[in-house]
Amino acid sequence: MASEASLRVSVDIGGTFTDLVVEREARLRLFKSPTVPDDPVLGILNVLGMAAAADGVPLEAFLGRVGSFAHATTRGLNAVLTGATARTALLTTAGHPDVLLLREGGRRDPFDFTTPFPEPYVPRSLTFEVDERVSATGAVLRPLDLAALERTCGLLIEAEVEAVAVCLLWATVNPAHEQAVGEVLTRRLPGVPHTLSHALNPSLREYRRASSTAIDASLKPLMSAYFDGLTARLRAAGLTGRVLMVTSAGGVADVADAIAMPILTINSGPSMAPVAGRAYAFTDLGADEVIVADAGGTTYDVTLVRKGEIPSTRSAWVGAEGTGHMTGLASIDVKSVGAGGGSIAWVDSGGLLHVGPRSAGSVPGPACYGRGGTAATVTDAALVLGYLDPDSFSNGSMTLDPAAALAAVTRDVGGPLGLDPVGAARAILELTTEQMVRAIEEITLQQGIDPGRAVLVGGGGAAGLNAVAVAARLGSRSLVVPAVGAALAAAGALMSDLTAVYSATVPAVTSAFDTGKVNRALAGLLARCREFVARMPGSGASITLYAEARYPQQIWELEVPLRVRAFEPGDVEEFETDFHAMHRQILGIADEASPVEVVSWDARVRVALPGSGATLTTRLADPRRPSMRRAFVAGHGMTDVPVRPLATIAPGERVPGPVLVESPFTTVVIADTTSTAELGPSGSLIINGGDAA
Structure with a gap:
């Protein structure tokens, strides 16, 4: 039996499947279970139960050996997209109530007048003006009117708000008024969470600062309940290890930090696949x-x-x-x-084929799932073309219905376009x-x-x-x-470090550089990073400082790493050189004669977790043997194609196409005669085209 707390696990909840990756001694195992939209935690417990059953132990015993549990979720993202967030109020400086309405930038297509102007994230009826004003230098132009703020709190109580976002003008330079507002809210609205913009996102850009603050505040009731419920149910099921949440910045954070700043997790799922993909490619x-x-x-x-x-x-x-x-x-x-496996294929009134953006999801799912779905999807088309084994889909946990897939593809695409079922399925996959x-x-x-x-x-x-x-x-x-x-994002979570990003808004221009002011800001960022390291168990901490910089009058900034932790004579010139080089690399041009303007200074701190730096190897067990299956090959139509389970490919062996390479949770379609496949050092399948081979 494995030693106590010898496992690391990560879970990624997708729209169709909940993925689980289990790591022990740098080797991975993969499990999938259908997502339960109405109770995502139940889907997590289901897939954990599958892993426990594979080990031949009860779920409680399995979880007792888990040292860390990392979780990526789209719950916050979906709540924002569907408007299922808390009833949130926004407090802004008097005279500036329309920051969420005005936004920044304009239409992507200025001549498309069919798209209505978007509604602000917080409606004007829940936007309240605070009598105060701070200048761009941090000087108090108008003191905070505490009596008026008390009256505003009364209005918030009457409006039955569930969260409050506070974004005052130039709070990034002088946060005193925002802090005072926060103290009053804590006293007058106990139990109602609030977010202060200077603490969450000290950005120079007013709209994105207000937007992030409003989103974060609106998610706090929902995500606090979700994180608390997740942790409680995992603990009740037997988990004693550490609970971590995946962040949008490509790292992980303790669940307590995610509860305090739920916006950190809003794009957590997609952020992890690049981490794993980079590691495997290298x-x-x-x-x-x-x-x-x-x-x-x-x-x-x-x-x-x-x-x-x-x-x-x-x-x-x-x-x-x-x-x-x-x-x-x-x-x-x-x-x-x-354009995922559940994306729905449909033909419009003009006879044009589309795939997506609507998806069948996990409920009801593609027609071939047999769960009530009837629309033709990418998965249905692949089944019609013979690319999927209907009897062992998702490691044998599901049996697909070829007849239902054929009927859906024929009805939704083949009929309207005058194509036979194979032609219709080909059209879906090609599009x-x-x-x-x-x-x-x-x-x-x-x-x-x-x-x-x-x-x-x-x-x-x-x-x-x-x-x-x-x-x-x-x-x-x-x-x-x-x-x-098949669970790339979940694997990436096991390769990630504890990460935090801190910012300070201290504008500076290299032609008139205030070294003392900038160095004080950098020292403050470093202090926050060291505090993060001190409270986060781990090893191998690293801190990177960088600047958000631009040429004067430019609209957007570039991120430039700093060579130093405090500026000395000569360092400003080196920073200018680095910015010019970065500008040329990304945009193709540079203006070496121009000074450089810094909008904000940032610090990224990482604390390595055990095993996070390793590229994890995998050889998935699979009892299936090589076989043949009728599948479509261009130029040959439906024909007998070799099927090779990934587990049967030996290191150094080259497998020529056409071939279907099956692993427990995915099938790699090599439907040509010029490509070859072989194993890489990590257990990955490497496919080279005919010229490369």
Whole structure:
């Protein structure tokens, strides 16, 4: 029997499946169970029960050996998208009640007048003005009117608000008034959570600061209940180890920190796949230019890793860009399109085929699931083409219905387009491939990157259906499909560190640099990082300082790492040189004669967890033997195609296409005669095209 607390586990709740990865001594096992939308924690307990059964022990005994439990969730994201958050009020400086309405930027398509102007996250009826004013230098222009604030609290009580967001003008420079407001709210509205903007997101940009504050406050009642319930039910089931939550910034945080700042978890699921994809691409091929693609049941998420660095952004949106709501906090830069395994295929009134963005999800699911779904999906099309084994789907936990898939594809696509079932299924997969390719081209070609020179990593349960075709369309030199690719995000959580990001708004210009003021800000950031390290059990702490900088009058900033922790004579010139180089690398030009303006100073601190730095190897057990199956191959139609379980491929063996490589939770479709597949050092499947082979 394994030693006490010898396991690490991570769970990622997707729209269709709940993924569990179990790690012991740098080796992984993978389990999947259908997501339970009405009770996500039940879905977690179900998949944990599967892992316990695989070990032949009760769930309580299994959880008793778990040292850490990491969890990625879309619960907060879905709550914001559906408006299922708390009744939230916004307190702003008098004269500035429309910050959430005015936003920043404009329409993506200025001539599209069919899209209505978006509603503010907090309605004007719940927006209250606070009589105070602080200047850009931090000077108090108008003292805080405490008597008026007391009257406002009475209005908040009458309105029965469940959370309060506070975003006062220039609180990032002088937070005294926000702090005083927070003290009054704590006294007058006990039990009602509030968020202060200067503590959450001291950003110079007013809209994103207010937006992040409002989102965070609105999530506190919901997410506190969820995190408390999750922890309580896990403890009751036998978990004694540490509970960690995955953050949008590509790290993990203690559950207590996630309760205090729930917005940190809003994009937690998509943030982890790039962490794992980067690790597998480097381990298996030594690549540092990587396209990480994660194809789940609902979406296809893509990220470009350049020179080994995972990109981050402070312009992440919940919902559509420009019409959704900006989170305003550092987040892994992920582009998502509605092209997952559960994406619904449909034909419009003009006879044009579409795939997504609607998804069948886990309930009712694709037609072939037999759970009440009737719409044709990408999974149904793959089953019609023979790419999936109906008797051993999802490691044998589900049996698919080929007749239902055939009927749905024929009715929804074949009939309207005048295609036979195979032709209709091909059209669905080919369109899905094109949507995936367009998403990748948007993050590569638009940044001057040739996608053919990067390694493509295919993750997600639906990745194998299109990954080889996507790589061929992009001209990628190699494709890596990790053995745990079906749960790539969950695997990434086990490779991540405890992470926090802190910011200070101290504007500076290199032509008139106030060294003392900047160094005091940096010292404050370093102190906060050291405090984080002191209260976080772990080892190998690292702190990185960087600046959000731009040329004067530019609109957007670039993130530039600092070489120093305090500026001395000569360091400012080196910083300018680094900014010019970064600007040229990303945008293709630089103005070396121009001074550089810094908008904010930031610090990222990481504390390594046991095993987090390792690239985890996997050889998934599979009792199946090589076989043949009728499947579609271009130029040959439906024909007998070899089926190779991943577990039967020996190190050093090259498997020629066409072939279907099956692992317990995904099938990699190699439907051509020029590609070959082999195992990488981590147990990943590496596919090279004919030219590369």
